[in-house]
Amino acid sequence: MAADKKKRKKSSLTPGEKRRLRQLMACLILFGIVFLGRGVNLGPVSQFSSRVGALVRADTDFQAVFSQVGEAFSRGEPAVETFRSLWSGLMEPEAPTSAPGEEAQPDSPGSAPQTAPEVPDAQIA
Numbered sequence: 001m002a003a004d005k006k007k008r009k010k011s012s013l014t015p016g017e018k019r020r021l022r023q024l025m026a027c028l029i030l031f032g033i034v035f036l037g038r039g040v041n042l043g044p045v046s047q048f049s050s051r052v053g054a055l056v057r058a059d060t061d062f063q064a065v066f067s068q069v070g071e072a073f074s075r076g077e078p079a080v081e082t083f084r085s086l087w088s089g090l091m092e093p094e095a096p097t098s099a100p101g102e103e104a105q106p107d108s109p110g111s112a113p114q115t116a117p118e119v120p121d122a123q124i125a
Contacts, residue, residue: 055091065089
């Protein structure tokens with residue numbers, strides 16, 4: 001009997017078994033996250049996503065915004081106000097302004113906003 005106890009000695013897991021056990025644990029954790037995450041309210045995330053998408057699609061003239069910041073610093077305006085105008089210029093792009101001497105023509109209600117021309121997928125790469 002003493003010989004049988006020595007033969008039944010606890011065997012350690014092989015490296016392959018350890019890897020499979022880690023994979024099983026990772027799958028169970030991911031399953032738990034997905035299962036618990038089904039009922040989470042994603043309203044704030046979708047609002048943030050739409051805000052970021054609008055900022056990405058916005059037609060911001062970065063050169064004009066940063067030139068205004070440079071002019072503000074050269075005039076000696078306070079830094080807080082200058083950075084506030086920089087933030088508002090980047091996050092809330094204004095409608096394009098016309099050059100001096102030109103009259104700004106308001107968009108007619110039926111006209112579509114101007115957008116950049118579409119580039120075929122083959123030319124993007």
